[in-house]
Amino acid sequence: xxxxxxxxxxxxxxxxxxxxxxxxxxxxxxTEAQGFGRQRGHTEIYRGAEYQVDFVPKxxxxxxxxxxxAPEVVETIERSARTGKIGDGKxxxxxxxxxxxxxxxxxxxxxx
Amino acid sequence: xxxxxxxYSSGGHGAWSARRRTELVDRAVRELAEGLEGRVAVVALxxxxxxxxxxxxxxxxxLLHEGDGELEEAASRLFYPFWDAGISLGHSVRTxxxxxxxxxxxxxxxxxxxxxxxxxxxxxxxxxxxxxxARMGLGRRAFLASIAESVEARRERLGSCAWLLEPDLxxxxxxxxxxxxxxxxxxxxxxxxxxxxxxxxxxxxxxLDEAREFLIRLRSALHLETGRRGDRLLLEHQPALAExxxxxxxxxxxxxxxxxRSLFEHARSVEHILRLLLDRxxxxxxxxxxxxxxxPGSPEEVLDQLALAAERERLPPxxxxxxxxxxxxxxxxxxxxxxxAFVRLLxxxxxVEALEAMDRGGILVxxxxxxxAVRCRPQRDPYHRFTVDLHLIHTAAGAAALLRGGAEDxxxxxxxxxxxxxxxxxxxxxxxxxxxxxxxPHVPAGVRVLDPILERLGVAPETADRVRFLVGEHLLLSxxxxxxDLTDENLVLDVAGRVxxxxxxxxxxxxxxxxxEATGPHAATPWRRTLVRDLVGKVQRALDRxxxxxxxxxxxxxxxxxxxxxxxxxxxxxxxAYVDRLPRPYVLAVxxxxxxxxxxxxxPPPAAGEIRTDVLEGERPGVxxxxxxxxxxxxxxxxxxxxxALQGLTILSARAFTSADGIALDLFAVQGVFDPEITEERxxxxxxxxxxxxxxxxxxxxxxxxxxxxxxxxxxVEPEVxxxxxxxxxxxxxxxxxxxxxxxxxxxxxxxxxxxLTVHVAKVATYGPRVVDVFYVRDLEGRKVGERAExxxxxxxxxxx
Numbered sequence: 058x059x060x061x062x063x064x065x066x067x068x069x070x071x072x073x074x075x076x077x078x079x080x081x082x083x084x085x086x087x088t089e090a091q092g093f094g095r096q097r098g099h100t101e102i103y104r105g106a107e108y109q110v111d112f113v114p115k116x117x118x119x120x121x122x123x124x125x126x127a128p129e130v131v132e133t134i135e136r137s138a139r140t141g142k143i144g145d146g147k148x149x150x151x152x153x154x155x156x157x158x159x160x161x162x163x164x165x166x167x168x169x
Numbered sequence: 170x171x172x173x174x175x176x177y178s179s180g181g182h183g184a185w186s187a188r189r190r191t192e193l194v195d196r197a198v199r200e201l202a203e204g205l206e207g208r209v210a211v212v213a214l215x216x217x218x219x220x221x222x223x224x225x226x227x228x229x230x231x232l233l234h235e236g237d238g239e240l241e242e243a244a245s246r247l248f249y250p251f252w253d254a255g256i257s258l259g260h261s262v263r264t265x266x267x268x269x270x271x272x273x274x275x276x277x278x279x280x281x282x283x284x285x286x287x288x289x290x291x292x293x294x295x296x297x298x299x300x301x302x303a304r305m306g307l308g309r310r311a312f313l314a315s316i317a318e319s320v321e322a323r324r325e326r327l328g329s330c331a332w333l334l335e336p337d338l339x340x341x342x343x344x345x346x347x348x349x350x351x352x353x354x355x356x357x358x359x360x361x362x363x364x365x366x367x368x369x370x371x372x373x374x375x376x377l378d379e380a381r382e383f384l385i386r387l388r389s390a391l392h393l394e395t396g397r398r399g400d401r402l403l404l405e406h407q408p409a410l411a412e413x414x415x416x417x418x419x420x421x422x423x424x425x426x427x428x429x430r431s432l433f434e435h436a437r438s439v440e441h442i443l444r445l446l447l448d449r450x451x452x453x454x455x456x457x458x459x460x461x462x463x464x465p466g467s468p469e470e471v472l473d474q475l476a477l478a479a480e481r482e483r484l485p486p487x488x489x490x491x492x493x494x495x496x497x498x499x500x501x502x503x504x505x506x507x508x509x510a511f512v513r514l515l516x517x518x519x520x521v522e523a524l525e526a527m528d529r530g531g532i533l534v535x536x537x538x539x540x541x542a543v544r545c546r547p548q549r550d551p552y553h554r555f556t557v558d559l560h561l562i563h564t565a566a567g568a569a570a571l572l573r574g575g576a577e578d579x580x581x582x583x584x585x586x587x588x589x590x591x592x593x594x595x596x597x598x599x600x601x602x603x604x605x606x607x608x609x610p611h612v613p614a615g616v617r618v619l620d621p622i623l624e625r626l627g628v629a630p631e632t633a634d635r636v637r638f639l640v641g642e643h644l645l646l647s648x649x650x651x652x653x654d655l656t657d658e659n660l661v662l663d664v665a666g667r668v669x670x671x672x673x674x675x676x677x678x679x680x681x682x683x684x685x686e687a688t689g690p691h692a693a694t695p696w697r698r699t700l701v702r703d704l705v706g707k708v709q710r711a712l713d714r715x716x717x718x719x720x721x722x723x724x725x726x727x728x729x730x731x732x733x734x735x736x737x738x739x740x741x742x743x744x745x746a747y748v749d750r751l752p753r754p755y756v757l758a759v760x761x762x763x764x765x766x767x768x769x770x771x772x773p774p775p776a777a778g779e780i781r782t783d784v785l786e787g788e789r790p791g792v793x794x795x796x797x798x799x800x801x802x803x804x805x806x807x808x809x810x811x812x813x814a815l816q817g818l819t820i821l822s823a824r825a826f827t828s829a830d831g832i833a834l835d836l837f838a839v840q841g842v843f844d845p846e847i848t849e850e851r852x853x854x855x856x857x858x859x860x861x862x863x864x865x866x867x868x869x870x871x872x873x874x875x876x877x878x879x880x881x882x883x884x885x886v887e888p889e890v891x892x893x894x895x896x897x898x899x900x901x902x903x904x905x906x907x908x909x910x911x912x913x914x915x916x917x918x919x920x921x922x923x924x925x926l927t928v929h930v931a932k933v934a935t936y937g938p939r940v941v942d943v944f945y946v947r948d949l950e951g952r953k954v955g956e957r958a959e960x961x962x963x964x965x966x967x968x969x970x
Contacts, residue, residue: 106583
């Protein structure tokens with residue numbers, strides 16, 4: 058199994074969620090996240106006040122999926138989260154050794 | 170006991186039933202205690218001592234003795250049968266001396282205050298309680314302080330039954346222990362008649378009795394429902410309990426909501442009365458005389474006193490509350506002095522307590538009848554922690570705190586600096602969710618009920634306008650910031666068009682901050698704050714822009730509406746998509762009729778490589794208005810300008826726009842240089858050249874160069890290039906002034922193409938021999954390019970030769 062973690066722009070969350078639902082992804086975790094990459098932070102200016110923003114607000118989504126489906130999940134996120142502008146985010150794929158559904162005690166792909 | 174439990178529906182077990190249960194247990198204890206000898210008392214403690222046994226309560230029993238006998242056997246004779254019967258028992262065997270040592274512990278002291286003799290030798294207990302009360306008599310102030318402290322500590326730790334959706338009915342604020350604390354306090358202070366002592370008012374005693382009855386019923390029902398003794402009222406139990414209590418649904422509220430509202434109301438009055446009692450008892454101990462009642466007073470005076478108390482952060486004295494309740498009749502009319510006092514109260518540091526006092530006295534609803542629908546209304550979502558009315562009170566207090574200069578964040582402080590109409594912000598904050606009354610979506614409902622309120626209060630028209638704006642738009646910033654693309658210029662201009670001026674933006678921002686803080690920790694995250702700040706900064710800069718004045722921005726929505734109306738024959742979805750995508754600078758540049766005419770150019774969006782054109786005879790003879798739409802790409806504007814030059818068409822003015830989804834829409838006013846007539850054949854050749862250029866099959870550069878030889882040389886004007894990075898939020902602005910010549914726009918757009926820049930907006934205007942061109946450019950990733958100003962100047966000047 059694979060853990061797919063994606064950092065996306067906040068306003069893209071609904072689109073990504075809908076696109077994943079369309080390909081049959083049943084569950085995901087979404088978290089408010091903050092970070093910086095090439096986009097860096099920036100200085101907010103409002104009238105006379107300046108505000109240094111070191112971390113840019115993003116949404117982190119996490120999906121655990123069977124190995125075979127991982128490429129499709131990645132591609133779906135990639136397509137639905139893209140605006141073509143800087144700060145579109147990144148997708149990481151890592152190995153997920155074990156999954157347990159706490160209620161039933163099921164393990165492995167059955168617990169997905 | 171089982172027959173008692175079955176005798177009523179689970180919602181029917183109130184104080185009577187608890188007393189009856191207590192009596193049944195008492196009888197059993199007496200039977201078991203028969204034969205008990207010596208100086209031993211069987212004492213009921215805690216809830217059992219108060220005669221408030223609920224189905225799940227512990228039976229707290231103590232064997233109190235004077236230390237001169239063997240009690241082991243008596244104890245097992247008394248306690249074992251309870252364990253055998255599965256009744257949960259709290260038990261102890263103590264001597265009077267042991268108890269006296271423990272009295273320093275508040276929990277022990279209060280449980281002894283509830284002590285009641287069930288069997289055995291009463292004189293033993295008397296010896297203890299006499300001593301106990303005497304002991305407390307010495308430290309009555311300390312006793313009072315420690316009760317106040319423990320009440321506060323419980324509320325801190327366990328929240329309150331007055332607003333928590335899953336409160337602990339015993340230990341949370343306003344719950345059973347708070348009711349008991351009133352009794353402890355009066356017993357500890359040896360007050361027989363609290364009303365006569367001036368510590369409680371008759372209606373407060375009534376309120377406490379009603380709350381006690383309700384809490385016992387609810388705890389009994391909960392214990393019977395769960396079969397356990399836990400007092401935490403979880404969401405999952407609420408529907409069944411609401412049914413047991415016979416609650417039905419109300420507009421926008423389930424029976425469970427109605428149950429919770431009842432609980433909130435009772436718990437609220439318990440908390441309030443307890444707080445007043447602590448306050449009064451402290452002064453009573455000081456021996457301070459209650460202030461003389463100065464006649465009934467007028468509503469103005471009473472509100473003024475409340476405002477004064479709030480400004481000094483003191484609880485309003487009971488006499489003020491009494492007078493308040495007497496002097497403000499149902500449907501009282503507001504006078505300017507009352508409004509002024511009320512606004513002072515809202516702005517004061519003690520606003521929450523003052524508003525709560527007004528609420529508990531029923532004054533708030535009398536002065537603002539619309540308040541009744543939001544009062545104690547539960548909010549079941551993951552964000553809100555308070556009921557609607559408490560949320561409103563806390564938002565208003567939060568806004569007031571910001572106005573007093575409590576903000577650390579420099580942006581909030583800057584916003585406060587922009588506010589002149591504080592009354593509008595305070596009233597807007599107090600009323601922003603007044604539409605949460607079960608009449609459909611709360612924002613329009615709020616705007617609907619607002620007008621009568623503002624009229625009753627006699628709010629000045631400009632302030633009323635601002636309040637209306639705040640209530641109607643209170644979700645605008647947070648919704649837009651968290652759900653929409655803040656790099657979309659359309660979005661920012663649309664928000665600017667709704668906000669219209671800096672003060673309204675500042676007050677909406679402060680309301681958004683206070684609203685989030687009063688909602689709960691999930692709404693007031695740094696993540697959300699960063700996004701909202703980003704949007705506010707952008708909107709403020711859009712409002713500051715010299716080229717799009719706020720009153721002009723305000724017409725965007727109207728122009729789009731008219732455009733859509735002109736397209737009534739088309740599919741509404743396509744029209745909706747079209748007006749959404751239209752670049753706002755374009756909307757401001759062309760009349761709605763033209764925008765409607767261009768519908769076919771953009772809808773459906775042109776595919777890559779596809780070109781759509783539209784030509785209209787211009788107003789001046791020989792001038793034609795040309796519109797070209799195509800998927801944007803680097804160098805598109807250059808190709809169009811080049812193809813026009815090849816047909817010997819000179820560009821009098823040009824405006825280029827790009828939509829957020831990357832479709833370029835370029836408008837030109839063109840004129841034939843030698844041959845003013847532009848035939849369809851000439852347009853066809855233009856389109857052919859443009860298509861071949863886009864496909865890369867022809868070099869326009871070389872052919873334009875050839876063509877130029879037949880045309881007059883450029884006017885002798887010294888070219889100037891200025892690069893401005895601060896004018897626009899999204900683009901760097903390049904202003905070029907040069908002598909007119911065939912293909913000038915072509916040359917300039919080639920320079921941008923070679924620099925790797927896209928042109929988002931271009932404005933070309935011809936003044937005699939001089940042409941002034943303004944370009945809004947960005948790099949290929951959509952960023953501004955101010956730091957490359959020197960490169961840009963050089964490249965453009967090189968192109969101008």
